[in-house]
Amino acid sequence: MVSNEKQRDLKSLVVPAAGALVATGDRWEPYRLVDPDGAPVEAVAAYFRELQAAGRSRATVRSYGLGLLRWFRFLWAIGMPWDRATRVEARDFCRWLLVAGKPVRSHWRNQSSSAATPSGQPYAASVRAHSETVLRCFYDFHLGVAFGPILVNPFPLVRAGHEGRRHAHHNPMEPFRNERSGLYRPRVPKRVPRSIPDDEFNEIFAHLPSHRDRALVAFYVSTGARASELLSATQAGADPGRQVISVIRKGSRAIQELPASSDAFVWLRLYQVEMGELIPRGKRLPLWWTLRRPIRPLTYHAAHRMFERVNAAAGSTATLHGLRHTAAYRMAEDPGLPLTDVQFVMGHAQLTTTQIYLTPRKEDVIRRVLAHHAEQTRQAAERERPAPAPGYRPETLDILFGAGRHD
Template identity: 55%
Template sequence: METTDPARPYMLLDSEGAVVTPVTAFFAELQACARPRTTIRSYGMDLLRWWRFLAGWGVDWNRATRLDARDFARWMQIAPKPARVHWRHRASGEMTPTPTTRGAAGVPNAVTGRAGPGRLYSMSTRAHCETVLRSFYAFHLEEGTGPIINPFPAARERRRLPAAAGRSARQSAGGRYRPSVPHRLPRRIPDSNFNELFAALRHNRDRALLAFWVSNGARASELLTSRQRDPLPGEQLLGVIRKGTAAFQQLPSSPDAFVWLLLYQDEAWRAGVPRGGHEALWWTLRRPFRPLTYHAARAMLNRANELLGANWTLHDLRHTAAYRMARDPGLALTDLQWVLGHAHLSTTQIYLPAGRDEIVEAVRAHHERQALLAQAPAAPAAGYRADSLNDLFGVAG
């Protein structure tokens, strides 16, 4: 549950509505370690899932064993995710799951090639949940307020293959019940698809948002933190608050993004949107005017997706901007690291390899070249003249 108390932004409640004290202490530790509110909420969702699992078996959190943790890891592999009910249905008392309009669960989209969210928990969700619960019990183990043995142990010691004999054994990273998450290339939006997506937008505000996201590489939530004093069209800079460090940073953006921004601001101020340097830059389009939130921006993109039959995400725009800048030989990789706000250069390097679409096109061109080579006439053997063979077999010279 979200609160208005800055000292306790989120709380976990049990089935009787009482605050779960051990989780509150863990949240306080996260806040003291300068973790943002979004991280606390994300950890809280994993702890809520664990608390519900324990309640189903009547097990107290501080009496959970490794057998319980193992069963929980097995349960997450087969348990369906709870269906989300739209807020309009909740208001009317109709508990009908929200229908999806972006394809069946787990089926690749015809436009993007990305499979829709499956009915089961994904590998990344299971891995994140294991990490959260292992750190939760590690915290209480240090404080002396939890079980004497962490139910979520670290991975067993693994020795290298005989080919690498002679090296010492090492401890594998992660936990014993943490699944291996497959490495995936960041997905970008091809230029032709981006033009279609941009044309499907109906308002200048939405066009300005997409133009900034795809030009400065800011995260979706970061762009929404900008104030009306932050755009500097003359210098082509837009100020945002970084997600991890909460530092203010001015990002260079494309000129057309500022053109769409000025068009949007002219319409918004005519409609009565509050003006002032400290006011939010992005607002809703209907009264009562409210600052635009991440969920509202995602709904805007989903409406355009429905027209195209696609399932692009807001984060795909950041990947697209990163790919475009990484493929520019005149832009240094360290400059791209600064723009994207990566702490490590190794994170930025994932955009150096070609994207999925570029790889597919390259392989298609390879097959076309192979087909042309197969159709080409063979060179004559030594001692034969090519023009004589052409006259003999009737091949035009």
């Protein structure tokens, strides 16, 4: 880093909400990043083609596109071409994410100004870490294909001389990690997955307005499937006789059968009877449909909005993904169910991912510790209670003096 570099005034920097990530509906190009003039950014389009060739899903392309959009908006605001960015711009961008904070989203009816007002709340560490990874991979790709006059990656890895002795504080109970971290990658705290307590889940289930929604939630909490995976089930994929439902896995796109509870299939049958002839019949047609006319296949955003409305009615803050965590915790707590079976059902590539569900939940820890304190108080009271003299029966003293008064 040169000592005479020009200091950029990030405090007064205004980053307009220019450009956009556009969903095209085209299987060959599901998303397109456009500049403020509406022209596609070819460098990003080439990277999206690389992601598609590597087998990445549409959701991954969208996630990477949002990270690239933040970076390009920052570059457009400071007037820097993407292929001229250096470590200085990368450093300032990471500082801007940390200090300026997330922009306040204006209502869709008020789009007169494209300037984004910072909210003062910094981006989460996970978002900043994801952005650093996306941008480092983006520039690594263009360095490899020599697209444009790029000499260095603005988002470098930590050099060996700056990170101290390798594995100096390594836990011998954990596997070694050979990858090097990004220079501007923040430390992301390890979070315990939040499951839904039984009382809260029962309250949410009681507020579900239809048999379809009850069937969906019952399948989510018994199979542990992701929200998008369960919605990929077809009518031929539900097998009540074998009590399994087939879904398309998010990462591998493979079809996998997941065991579900009998209650889930009961609610599913009630939903099918309730809809009657309104649902088109066909083995390859979707299993889940909207309740409003005209009937359409149920999408992730519609299911997510349904769960938000139920949460508002039940006074809960649970999420749709929390049902997956709840299913994993319930299976992991069963001593008769091996953890490898839970790994298979959850679709985890590594067993270490499944092991996080062995971490005790906060509410369970509080309940057990409070019970421990109550037991300690009871034992202390027992020790302070004087023992009756030899020859006296305790029940006689209770009748004479009252229970607990033997003095």
